[in-house]
Amino acid sequence: MGLKYANKINKIRTFALGLVFVGILVMYIGIFFRESQVIMIIAMLLGLLFVMSSTVVYFWIGMLSTRTIQVVCPNCGGATKMLGRVDACMHCSEPLTLDKSLEGKEFDEAFNKKQQEKSDPS
Known part of the structure; x- marks a missing residue:
């Protein structure tokens, strides 16, 4: 479970x-x-x-x-509002992300914190 x-x-x-x-x-x-x-x-x-x-x-x-992104949960099909990079479905608590780099990783709310890494300017 x-x-x-x-x-x-x-x-x-x-x-x-x-x-x-x-x-x-x-x-x-x-x-x-x-x-x-x-x-x-x-x-x-x-x-x-x-x-x-x-x-x-x-x-x-x-x-x-009002600033959230509304998505459809792939697990239950319910419409839910996402706040941040990772969030859970309001209906079935399925972990959700819109960030392709986080797909497949273990759900962690720390992903919503600002990254300290500097991106490459090139």
Whole structure:
């Protein structure tokens, strides 16, 4: 059984969803400190900060999604968005690349980092 890879866009969306839940949880915990208004206000503001940061992350990934390349996965046939040189299918987690030099190599997200090698100017 092969490794499961996650699509970068889905990872970021999951992180943003987690921020919403953490924010709501922090605000809910603040309710238990009704006797101490300072602690309750701090918890409410901290929770609101988490929810607002989630909104920023959702907006950012939405803007980033507009710059992606849409491809058809050769494994499942589903349309998926690629972000970077290598990514995984949103539907079946199949490793994908558009770079011919990376075909056949073991999937590694480090391929998305800028190459330090200088190309030959000739």
